[in-house]
Amino acid sequence: MSPFQSADELNHYLRVGQIAHGQFMGHRVGETESGGDVERSFLDIYRPFHRLMTKYDEKVHREDIITAGLVNNNGIYQFQSFPNTAIYSPLLYAPSAIAVFLTTKLEVKPLYVFYSARVATAIVSALISFFGLLLARKGRYYLFVILMLPMVLSLYSAVNQDAMVIALSAFGIGLISFLTGDEGKSPSKKLPAVSAALILVAMARPPYLLLTAAVLSLVKNKSIRFIACAAVMALTAIASIIWVIYLKKSVWIPFFVPGMHVSIGEQISFIVHNPLQFIKVILNTIIHQGNIYLHQGIGDIGWLDTPMPDWYFCLTLYMAVIAAVADIFSGTTPSYRNKIESIGIPLAVCASVVLTFLAILTTQYLNYTPVGADEVIGVQGRYMIPLAIFLAVAVPHVSIPNRVRDVVGATIPLALFAWAIVTASVLSWTIIDRYYLETASRPPDFHIHIAASSDFASVPRKVGGHIDNVTVQDNHIAITGWALRSGSGNSELVLVTRYQLQDLEARKMSRIDVVNVLKDQKLQWSGFHVTGTIAPEEGNLTADDFCLVSKDPEYGDTLVDGSGAACRGDMASPR
Template sequence: MLPDTVTRWALLVGLLGAVPLVLLTPPFQVADEPQHFERAYQISRLDLIGHAHGREAGAVLPVSLSAMARDILGTDAIDADRPITPRPLSASLAGLGRPLDPDRVAFTAFTGAAPYSPLPYMPQAIAIAIGRSFGMGPLALLYAARLANALAAIVLLALAVRTAPVAREALAFAGLMPMALYQYASASPDAMTIATALLFTAIATRAIVRGWTGRTVAAAGLLGAVFCSHKLVYAPILLIGLVPAMAGGRARLRTIGLSVAIALFALGVAIAWFALNSGLALTRLPDTDVHAQAAFLIGRPMAFPAILWASLQSYGMLYYFGMVGAVGWLVVPLPATAYLFALFGMILTVCIRRPDEPVLPRLVGVWQLLLVAGGIALVALALYLTWNTVGSAAILGVQGRYFLPLLPLLLVACTLLVRVPPDAARARLFGRIVAVVAVLQALVLDATVVTAYSVFGGAV
């Protein structure tokens, strides 16, 4: 398919896959969504920094927000079991009548989200600010935040596909994973983290071919600041163009300098934010100690690689399933065929190469694989330091969705390394099959949500 065709089907499938989930997914049935909604509401008032309150962090917000979460989930505890119970759409929409009552306020704890940068919350916060000006209630504000998040993420996905010089179908398919669509249609900052990492990957890969321009440098710096200030573990993505630039080519020194400048800017924003909010990084798990865990690893330099390898062997399939998709609070898997569809689609995208695409050196693919490996290691290390007991023999708490920002880079790298001979007819055929698989995945995701929550059942 032509580049514009790939962009159009990515945009269409993204909209058809994510926008219905804004309503179909019952309120607060995405992991940590209550905290993220409350954080987005705080930011919508231009109150950007969370506030510590004993061993909790949050902000003073209308009590109607936490009351809505408590009524829907049965508890306002941040860490609690989240069982799947029927939640018909009619029952969910009945809550639209709840008023916001913005003057009745109290401290609201959202400890897990309080330290996060406001950047990945921008679509949600803007939508909430507009909704408040129209007198919307809490549930209407949640739906507005979800819709804005979904539309922003899908637009960034389409821009990424249009921008990429190679592997367009791979980028589109990675951005249309069921788990990605599920996050887009929520109030979670993961939507912007996935989408900005996707667009950064496309822009940086294009820069390897055509060099940096003032516009792409500015865009890449901003995108990198968004995903790094949410989770610094994705910093390796910033270095996509560094080693390929060193390998040679026109304006090599300029390209290296701009790549470094982009990385330094994004890292500077992220590190400055984390330093400003270091007091809000309050652990919520007993028997964990970041400093003691770090001392354990420093004293045993080979311990972490061994622990990481053992964890990948033990939980690798669970990571894959979690990356492809699970609904609710990650407790409802998709049908087994969905995970096979995802694997099949990814393999096909790696085998698509058009005659008009530029040929990049294999060094680019090797470097990108190393960056993916580095990102995986950093994700695991962050969880090991903050969510595991000192000296634990396995890394617990890693979720497959954490790898979604790295998936586009992985598929691009594999496309460059496999080196399938260019063939326009095969590219068109495989591209159409990939588009069909993406549509099927979106339909399976919607059906899973509808079935799990009895969305079109009677009122409860």
């Protein structure tokens, strides 16, 4: 993966630099900034790669690597604001922070300091995941599929906290699975390790606290009392609550974007007074964005702008189902002590996963969504990966003849191995194609339907999106920007002008920057690049001679902000 091309990797790396410098906690400055002191070279090596983000036509060149490689440590530290990562525990960044500290002391070039942080994250996350798989007594095949997803592999190879969260989730579930059948001496002594893993996971995102219900499955072990499981859950809750209180007092700042009214207090009031409307918000979000979360969780890598092929998503879903079914018929863990436990505990674990998902949506609705909005914005598919991991402990066990079990045990590992080879190959090619080949293939459905019109009276008054650049040269026009487009096949762009245009074409562009600001996943492919030719007899067209209208079933008809003065009139404020 090209440097800094994982979601928010720069801000994660700044947080690592702050920790390596000895500032373990982020701190708030005023009401709008939160972060810490970081050496200036951390930003200097980022600049050559900034242009790649969300721009499918931009590639990594040899000069970019050389420019970043020439940057030296200057020993100048300055405050940088990175509020979205300043809130994360320093323990989750420990491997990369230690690597940065050591390589900086050895006066390694900053670019290679960055690579050392990536390598440290990859090695430690992979090792923790390996031991989780090794310990697991149930759900092992399913757990392997989750840990081999392209999104997981790309996170392991980048600087972020998600890699450690996923690895610790796998280790915690593996250890819980192991302890359910460990009738050896004092299995309760291993519970602190379970508690430590769960605490770190819950500190990453408070909704994960609900996943601690997975420890209830330990009551299968006659040597572990229910009170011990409850103590683990209570300790995790106390640690998480203390952490959230500290963040609220010293680090966290309210989310603010001009034009978006976000208020936790007002949003809570809206939910309390409109509970049925809030239920509708959750349902709308699941219906309209559930498929997006699934695709992102499996393999929309980079800045969520580099998807795996469609056929690979289908193959992986089939493989996950096959692996889960194989786990059901190949489990070796002991039975629960009674029917109430055998039914109630797996249901409790599944319920905790569902509640965690709803808690994530609710948290994002409170913190990042405009008051009273119809859908939750700001949720990303990778947030759901720990939830999928915790489902492994709820896999039931069905007794089957030994001969059938032997067949399952012989064929499933081979199928998983073949799928893993396919995954590694497709992921490698996708990365090479996206970042390094000048003739890279386009994302699916890359073209946008576009039409021309001279009816200025039909231009809508509602404004949304933005025209970033207009170029007119030798009768050729090029327009880039973004519009309020959900990517639906029924959406289109209309170029309104009195001039006759020929060869109009519009291409999709990924705009993860728009997604990050507006916290709306449906706008991931809202960017556009419009090209056309002006008839020679028409004269010279200028930026004031046209307007661009977006027609979308989700957002309605909107005039793209930045259109010519002749089109704007007295318009509404842009979104």
